[in-house]
Amino acid sequence: xxxxxxxALVAGGFLFVYLLFLAGSTxxxxxxxxxxxxxxxxxxxxxxxxxxxxxxxxxxAARFGIHTNIIIPVSNGAYNWQNDLTLPLTQEQYLGFGWGxxxxxxxxxxxxxxxxYFKGSxxxxxxxxxxxxxxxxxxxxxxxxxxxxxxDRSHYLALIEYIQRxxxxxxxxxxxxxxxxxxxxxxxxxxxxxxxLHNSNHWTAEGLRTAxxxxxxxxxxxxxxxxxxxxxx
Numbered sequence: 001x002x003x004x005x006x007x008a009l010v011a012g013g014f015l016f017v018y019l020l021f022l023a024g025s026t027x028x029x030x031x032x033x034x035x036x037x038x039x040x041x042x043x044x045x046x047x048x049x050x051x052x053x054x055x056x057x058x059x060x061a062a063r064f065g066i067h068t069n070i071i072i073p074v075s076n077g078a079y080n081w082q083n084d085l086t087l088p089l090t091q092e093q094y095l096g097f098g099w100g101x102x103x104x105x106x107x108x109x110x111x112x113x114x115x116x117y118f119k120g121s122x123x124x125x126x127x128x129x130x131x132x133x134x135x136x137x138x139x140x141x142x143x144x145x146x147x148x149x150x151x152d153r154s155h156y157l158a159l160i161e162y163i164q165r166x167x168x169x170x171x172x173x174x175x176x177x178x179x180x181x182x183x184x185x186x187x188x189x190x191x192x193x194x195x196x197l198h199n200s201n202h203w204t205a206e207g208l209r210t211a212x213x214x215x216x217x218x219x220x221x222x223x224x225x226x227x228x229x230x231x232x233x
Contacts, residue, residue: 030214055233057156059211060148061204061225062096062141068204068222069098070163071141078153079160086179087136087186096135097163099203101194105131105187106177127193131177132166136184147229151211159211166190166203201225 057078060071074081075091082089089095101123109115122128151159167174168189179186192198197220205219208229216224 055150057151057153058148058233059151059156059159059208059213060146060233061208061229063145063222063226066222067098067100067200068225069096069135069200070159070204070207071096071137071146072159076156078156085134085186086176086181087134087184088181089136092139094137094140096133096137096141097166097207098133098135098200099130099166099190099192099194100133100200102129102131102190105133123194124196124199127195130190130192130194132188132190134186134188138184145226147226147231148233149211149213149229149231150233151213155211159207162207162210166192196220 057076058073062069062071071094073091074089074093074095080091081095082091085095101119104119104123109119168191169175175189177187177189192203194200199220201219201222201224205215205225208215208225214228214230216228219225
């Protein structure tokens, strides 16, 4: 095999894998949910049910460039985070939960620097330690690209359990790395390993699925996660 043929084979393999990922990012996991949404969205009865009951337990996904977070209220009658976190919180506030590469979260490199590209390549190509970032929002963060869906109480609590399992613990307590109460941020050791095959968007999508919100077949891209969420709140 000549070098040219070998390089063409390698390039073709990369292209094939990329196309698979691209196709997976456009295919919803739940076709039935998609059909039900479109067939029932104009029904006054269903619209009233959505607004009065489902939106009591609102789950949101926010997009920050190539990453996504889950945003939920501090308290909504099903769960109250005030006793769980070291951040000063009120019931009117919201919390953003983001799972990401630990070193990048804690020591973000300057844009377009050598360290930026080195850390970016390492975080994609190798499994790395993860951290969970918690951000307090004093009011609903409508200035982000954000989509929200209403779920029932049991599915909302399933999402809470998913987030709780994402915290690493020692002797039953969350392992906090650092916190800035004034800025409303706290970082915790997280379960799992960060890589291209399991990044922040995969974590967000897995959480949304526990709440029975639709997600793409492959959730590596932030746009793909947002595209599948049909806003009902």
